[in-house]
Amino acid sequence: MKEDFLHYVWQHQYFDKLDLRTTAGEEIQVLRPGHRNADAGPDFLNARLRLGEVEWNGAVEIHLRASDWARHHHQIDPKYDQVILHVVGSADADVTRTNGSLIPALALQARVAPELLARYQALVEAPAAAPLPCAPLLPLVPEITKTMMTERALLERVERKADAIMTLHEGLGQDWEATAYHALMAAFGFQKNSEPLARLAKSVPVAVLRRHRHDQRQLEALLFGQAGFLVENEETVADDYIRDLRQEHAFLSHKYGLGEAALHAHEWNYLRLRPANFPPVRLGQLAGLLHARPALFDALLTAQSVAALTEFFQAPVPLYWRTHFRPGRPGKVPALGKSSTDLLITNVVVPLRVAYARHVGQPAVVESSVALLSQLPAEHNQYTDAYEALGFAHRTAADSQGLLALHKNYCAPRRCLHCAIGSRLVHQPRVIR
Structure with a gap:
């Protein structure tokens, strides 16, 4: 016990x-x-x-x-x-x-009652390799219970992400535009490079960004220079474009005292990444977005559909970064993919809008923001596929996010009694054998 x-x-x-x-x-x-x-x-x-x-x-x-x-x-x-x-x-x-x-x-x-304790122990002592401890007993659970628990887990996951956005917002002097900028920068790392991109956002303060985002050349110089991508090496020594950005960055870095905050090229992760996901490629997409969309937060807050948000993220990428995977290394680079855009909507747009709606007291905006997830396709991975195989509904990103939260916060740590499914099974009058 x-x-x-x-x-x-x-x-x-x-x-x-x-x-x-x-x-x-x-x-x-x-x-x-x-x-x-x-x-x-x-x-x-x-x-x-x-x-x-x-x-x-x-x-x-x-x-x-x-x-x-x-x-x-x-x-x-x-x-x-x-x-x-x-x-x-x-x-x-x-x-x-x-x-x-x-x-x-x-x-x-x-x-x-001994049988109540026995049912509880049958769940929490299930093998660690089991996709979820109650898998053999799910036929005893009504569909409405599974649906309601998945929806509850989804809302908890969105709330946690919104809490993280609010913490970021407080740390940035309650500036929503700066919050959107920092959140997007980190999210464009798609886990592998989220941490260095978050540090890059800090190294290019939003006040500096606002002064130069209208000039694409200066914006690229700031971002790529602070990222440590403009160093001269055997690949870039004859690259006039990179040389020009390097010179511009040297001027801007000195002007704003950015040198100490700059990252180094070795801090970025390339291992097991396809070239389309290389950090310079993502940074090029960000440069295009920051240049073409000067009011990030307002646009993300007011977009009424996934289609509008998808169009928002399809900003023109600077020409050089459409044809180079890395500085000095040419190649045809694909545009930001639909799956990447869906992840940005899921992990940035929805939590950002929920955080703002809670801050200003607009529950209707919370509901409409979470509803965006139902317009996105389901995400497939080892966890969501395991739940789908066990009969859980898995049609949209809302389902995926709920199932991921169910796994992480309830099933994996064996918090069965905190879950409506586990709680119902423990109190089932039928004895588990």
Whole structure:
């Protein structure tokens, strides 16, 4: 048994309440179990209990063993002085508040039905290689439960991404245009080069970018120079275009004091990347986008459809970067692909719009932004394909994002009791064999 199982049992009151008493013999009546506390402090807040003849309002703390109270140093933490009941698996010790007063305890181990515990253990002890622990039991789960859980996981995933956008926004002085710029720069790295592109955004401050984005040559000099791509080597020594950008970058770098923030060519990742995904190719696409779309945030916020957003991302790439995979190395470079555009909409546009909508209090914009995912095709990878094979709906990017969140936040860490699917299976009246 794990502590999260006791949390589940207490929250849903799945235990025998016949002649319910504390370990000291005092009668207990649970009027309200309280709500889960996501922050520091007791596990459940705003509980309401009747102990003997007295009604109490306060918190409930849960441990496998009562002695865990002292092990976690709750007896010296004032946050736990509001606890009115200590719910435990086994009561192996008495516990007190900071003032020394005794806290009543309720031992649940003997009150939990063995079959309930067996169903829980069947899930959490499933082999690690299983795509999801409840796979053999999914026929017992109604489709509506799977759909609702996938949708819930999707919204949680979008909210987490929106939280990251808000953190970025706060760090940039609450400048939404700067936020859109930094978020797009990092996203254009498509994981392999997200980190160096995020640092490149910092090395070319948005204030400097705004002064020079109208001049394509200066914009390229800033971006490629700060990225460390304009160094002279055997491939670029005879390249007049790169030489001209290098000279322009030297001037701008000195003017704005950008030298120390510049990256080096060795900091970029090329391993296992197709040439179309090389960092200079992506940076060329960004240069074209930043030059052609001077109001990034406004355009991303007001676009009404995936088609409009797709057109937004198809900005003309500077001629040199249509014909060079790397500085001094010619080749025909394809335009930004549809799948890449879909990922940018999923990972930047939707979270950015949700973050802004929450900030200004526009829930309708949150809904319309998340709805964009339903206009995008499903993403296929080892995780989404495994869920699809098990009968989960997988038609759009909204489904994909929900399934990825379900895997990462519930199935992989075996948080079955926090999942509507696992919770239903644990409470199934049919015994798992």
